[in-house]
Amino acid sequence: xxxxxxxxxxxxxxxxxxxxxxxxxxxxxxxxxxxxxxxxxxxxxxxxxxxxxxxxxxxxxxxxxxxxxxxxxxxxxxxxxxxxxxxxxxxxxxxxxxxxxxxxxxxxxxxxxxxxxxxxxxxxxxxxxxxxxxxxxxxxxxxxxxxxxxxxxxxxxxxxxxxxxxxxxxxxxxxxxxxxxxxxxxxxxxxxxxxxxxxxxxxxxxxxxxxxxxxxxxxxxxxxxxxxxxxxxxxxxxxxxxxxxxxxxxxxxxxxxxxxxxxxxxxxxxxxxxxxxxxxxxxxxxxxxxxxxxxxxxxxxxxxxxxxxxxxxxxxxxxxxxxxxxxxxxxxxxxxxxxxxxxxxxxxxxxxxxxxxxxxxxxxxxxxxxxxxxxxxxxxxxxxxxxxxxxxxxxxxxxxxxxxxxxxxxxxxxxxxxxxxxxxxxxxxxxxxxxxxxxxxxxxxxxxxxxxxxxxxxxxxxxxxxxxxxxxxxxxxxxxxxxxx
Amino acid sequence: xxxxxxxxxxxxxxxxxxxxxxxxxxxxxxxxxxxxxxxxxxxxxxxxxxxxxxxxxxxxxxxxxxxxxxxxxxxxxxxxxxxxxxxxxxxxxxxxxxxxxxxxxxxxxxxxxxxxxxxxxxxxxxxxxxxxxxxxxxxxxxxxxxxxxxxxxxxxxxxxxxxxxxxxxxxxxxxxxxxxxxxxxxxxxxxxxxxxxxxxxxxxxxxxxxxxxxxxxxxxxxxxxxxxxxxxxxxxxxxxxxx
Numbered sequence: 001x002x003x004x005x006x007x008x009x010x011x012x013x014x015x016x017x018x019x020x021x022x023x024x025x026x027x028x029x030x031x032x033x034x035x036x037x038x039x040x041x042x043x044x045x046x047x048x049x050x051x052x053x054x055x056x057x058x059x060x061x062x063x064x065x066x067x068x069x070x071x072x073x074x075x076x077x078x079x080x081x082x083x084x085x086x087x088x089x090x091x092x093x094x095x096x097x098x099x100x101x102x103x104x105x106x107x108x109x110x111x112x113x114x115x116x117x118x119x120x121x122x123x124x125x126x127x128x129x130x131x132x133x134x135x136x137x138x139x140x141x142x143x144x145x146x147x148x149x150x151x152x153x154x155x156x157x158x159x160x161x162x163x164x165x166x167x168x169x170x171x172x173x174x175x176x177x178x179x180x181x182x183x184x185x186x187x188x189x190x191x192x193x194x195x196x197x198x199x200x201x202x203x204x205x206x207x208x209x210x211x212x213x214x215x216x217x218x219x220x221x222x223x224x225x226x227x228x229x230x231x232x233x234x235x236x237x238x239x240x241x242x243x244x245x246x247x248x249x250x251x252x253x254x255x256x257x258x259x260x261x262x263x264x265x266x267x268x269x270x271x272x273x274x275x276x277x278x279x280x281x282x283x284x285x286x287x288x289x290x291x292x293x294x295x296x297x298x299x300x301x302x303x304x305x306x307x308x309x310x311x312x313x314x315x316x317x318x319x320x321x322x323x324x325x326x327x328x329x330x331x332x333x334x335x336x337x338x339x340x341x342x343x344x345x346x347x348x349x350x351x352x353x354x355x356x357x358x359x360x361x362x363x364x365x366x367x368x369x370x371x372x373x374x375x376x377x378x379x380x381x382x383x384x385x386x387x388x389x390x391x392x393x394x395x396x397x398x399x400x401x402x403x404x405x406x407x408x409x410x411x412x413x414x415x416x417x418x419x420x421x422x423x424x425x426x427x428x429x430x431x432x433x434x435x436x437x438x439x440x441x442x443x444x445x446x447x448x449x450x451x452x453x454x455x456x457x458x459x460x461x462x463x464x465x466x467x468x469x470x471x472x473x474x475x476x477x478x479x480x481x482x483x484x485x
Numbered sequence: 486x487x488x489x490x491x492x493x494x495x496x497x498x499x500x501x502x503x504x505x506x507x508x509x510x511x512x513x514x515x516x517x518x519x520x521x522x523x524x525x526x527x528x529x530x531x532x533x534x535x536x537x538x539x540x541x542x543x544x545x546x547x548x549x550x551x552x553x554x555x556x557x558x559x560x561x562x563x564x565x566x567x568x569x570x571x572x573x574x575x576x577x578x579x580x581x582x583x584x585x586x587x588x589x590x591x592x593x594x595x596x597x598x599x600x601x602x603x604x605x606x607x608x609x610x611x612x613x614x615x616x617x618x619x620x621x622x623x624x625x626x627x628x629x630x631x632x633x634x635x636x637x638x639x640x641x642x643x644x645x646x647x648x649x650x651x652x653x654x655x656x657x658x659x660x661x662x663x664x665x666x667x668x669x670x671x672x673x674x675x676x677x678x679x680x681x682x683x684x685x686x687x688x689x690x691x692x693x694x695x696x697x698x699x700x701x702x703x704x705x706x707x708x709x710x711x712x713x714x715x716x717x718x719x720x721x722x723x724x725x726x727x728x
Contacts, residue, residue: 332601332602335600335601335602336548336580336600336602336603338600338602339550339596339597339600339602339603340580342596342600343582343593343596346589346592346593346596347582347584347589347593351582351583351584352580352581352582353580353581353582353583354578354579354580354581355565355566355579355581357566357567363565366567367565367566367567369563369581372580376548376578376580386567388571389565389567389568389570390531390562390565390568391531391534391535391538391564391565391568391569391571391572392530392531392534392561392562392563392564392565392568393562393563393564393565393568394562394563395562395563424656425656425657425665425666425667426665426666426667427660427663427665427666427667451666451667453656453657453667455656456654456655456656457653457654457655457656457657457671458528458529458654459531459654459657459667459670482562482565482568483528483531483561483562484531484535484568484667484670485531485532485534485535485536485568485572485654485670485672485694
């Protein structure tokens, strides 16, 4: 028996079957319960762990349907439309699900009906473990179920009891207007009518799935649980062939693929890859997954594999150029995207980058590294025409100590990285005013950039942050921002 | 002596690369095979970067892959698109990969060579042993993608690369318009190793990059120690006079 500390002290949160037989039901005070059964064993309920366990069970349920939602504190809602034929019909699927749950030691009740509300009612009010309400018989099938299964608040249920309404079927015959008038508040009456309409399929009752439903997926149940990496890669090869044929039929490609593995012991594993441009080429996808397959832990064996395609986009089939000399472009974009995919699969998301040029004169904003997304030129209209820029730019300007400072000119000597450097020649200044129209640059100061060469021939790009007496802070500081070739 | 700059290949004859003179400067650097460029002293990596870009102008058109180990990036900074324009007038597209580990950097280089999707690979890496360079040489000769490795000043020992250059910055050329300002960049390059032309080993080249003709010229005046065209007045002297 599990207890929970509420506003009125310790109350029962859940009770075992023998305790329930003794009249100890959830909601009863703990002291009352112990008075009835002095030897009962009680423990504090751990809602967080329960929620986590329910969530992992929901992940595992993806093997039956991609649309899984969490229903309350202890329920799962599965949208199985179009999925039952994979298991040989609704009854067979429910039996299979029940067998799996029994093997994992989870007590459960399964309800299956046309609408989410009806399925909820069937699961909570049904006499059997598996309660299936046949299609188009929702109204008659639910007539004898208690009214508490309608997902109503406790107060509303209590009020309906006072009216003598205890079965769902009793509500059918009452005129809607008459039912509405019996409640003090409009909201309560509306709640009852809405729930009833949802159960009967008159009004919509969408479920909110844990993850968005993929547009394309392929599924491979294994006759025996598999545990070797060869078996997994063979299964993946078949799934890829199926999925790619499906994608090709619809003229689309996907920019992400995820492989779900479902263990026989209720565990759920998952690896995914992303690609730079839409693909549907099985060998390419397999090569990308090859780097990741060792991350799958088969545990006690995997009995179902699901491969899903994400971010599906239309894809043009393009013919290869017959000869390199006739190619219209220097760049084979498909090969380049494939290379980027391989590197991303090995080194992680965002490993391949390109520089985007922005419309800014501040050097650290003018060039930004952005992940490569299949297009080589993401230039946002930034101009290449600027003053002389160093070939290597530091991400953050580094502070330098200036030894002999001259107002409005470059320093004579400066210390950078603990080495004193003398200025032999200098060029400048190039003044970059702050971008005062940007909120983040409100406090910024104007910068005077100098190109500087030391007697050894090293060429630096240093700047003074601020002008003397500009009223924006103390004495300007010097920074080095890059090194010239 | 002017190294003739190669005409920009027109779009339709993209597959035809100009005939490469392996026996002449720069001995195939950036055009075919694997080449190493090492720093003459700590801090010369930007000069190496400019030299590598200038040398890669002769290779076929197409994107570059630039692999930089993160340790070297933090020390020497990131290659800048606007900064490299001077050395790379074709404005090739460049993909950047920044692996943390050396082994991942080498893997990326080899993968890029095999894919043949890029025209050339340039990498800043800390070190590479003989086996690693040999692998890159084999892959590069099979797939025809040139590789240039930029390495820190401590680079010594055996290598399978075709050449090893040691490049250092030297004071820039005199600026005709303003004697106190910087001129065209100059580097001193020593050919430390060369498999194709062994008799050139040990030869020193004083290089000046001309951004108008887009070519290297060997700064002969510097090499033999004759007078530069115009004496540069030290900056301090100017300053003292001004004060």
